[in-house]
Amino acid sequence: xxxxxxTRRLRVGSDLYLWSVRHxxxxxxxxxxxxxxxxxxxxxxxxxxxxxxxxxxxxxxxVPTGTVMAAGGPTVxxxxxxxxxxxxxxARAAGWDPDTAWITDLDGWSLLERHAST
Numbered sequence: 001x002x003x004x005x006x007t008r009r010l011r012v013g014s015d016l017y018l019w020s021v022r023h024x025x026x027x028x029x030x031x032x033x034x035x036x037x038x039x040x041x042x043x044x045x046x047x048x049x050x051x052x053x054x055x056x057x058x059x060x061x062x063v064p065t066g067t068v069m070a071a072g073g074p075t076v077x078x079x080x081x082x083x084x085x086x087x088x089x090x091a092r093a094a095g096w097d098p099d100t101a102w103i104t105d106l107d108g109w110s111l112l113e114r115h116a117s118t
Contacts, residue, residue, distance in 0.1 A: 050078075
């Protein structure tokens with residue numbers, strides 16, 4: 001899918017968001033890896049975190065980078081703009097406001113669960 005961490009554009013109405021996906025190895029005191037989707041508008045940004053865990057899988061060599069999936073749930077490719085838009089909408093519904101927030105971290109698994117239940 002190109003360079004890792006490449007910044008891409010997503011236009012929603014008249015708003016332009018920049019987004020990127022990274023695979024991050026956790027510090028030694030925390031087990032596992034995580035996928036991080038960062039969405040920015042101006043100086044505000046939201047990091048949507050997907051840490052690996054029991055029943056929760058992220059890109060790890062067997063699963064492509066940018067892929068997240070929960071046992072029994074859908075597989076989501078964070079490199080696809082439609083999934084980024086869904087997570088952006090979820091972040092906004094969860095209270096992230098790019099007009100007032102700086103950088104906010106949100107749990108991506110919760111956003112996906114909320115989306116799947118609607």
